[in-house]
Amino acid sequence: MLLAGVKQLHNHKLTREFFNRSTIQVAQDLLGQYLIFYDQIGYITETEAYIGASDPACHAAKGRTKRTEVMFGPAGYSYVYLIYGMYHCLNFTTEEEGFPAAVLIRGIKLVTEPKIHLNGPGKLCKFLAINKSYNQLDITKNPHFFVAQSEKKYQFITTPRIGIKVGMELPWRFYIDPQHLD
DNA sequence: ACCCCGATCGTA
């Protein structure tokens, strides 16, 4: 059923329209969807929303810079950056062009071998070997790097975001209830 | 040129 083939997944690729919506909506709707990165596939288990210039934890709160430029662009692009000098974080841009926002992918459960749960944005990128060379790619068009619709719906839990020092009052982290994982 | 800090993680 699931892996009828990668071609099948291409037919269910999430579109610009999917990402060009409220960041919170996109962050919630990404839960359970398949992330395809070359020969590795996993479904998304945890996300966070970073929304606009008024969100103090959003990189774009500092304004338009070389790094944040991609967040100001169209929805459906990858935003990959280096954190703490040693880990990469993967995001997908959301909302209308000109409005800087993105969803951080914090966890995926691989359905390809090894079927491990990559819980944590740094671990996830390290395992998949996602680095800055994959920044600013249109993931609604890329044949090797995209998100595909899953039929399954998961119940999710909402909490404040992790690892930030500002914006803790905003409940913008979402993750699939672990009890519902497989 | 210099300084501070960070959307993390493994070790302790």
Next chain:
DNA sequence: ACGATCGGGGTT
């Protein structure tokens, strides 16, 4: 609880 490790961005 803490250190590793380095680029981004602001300041001198």
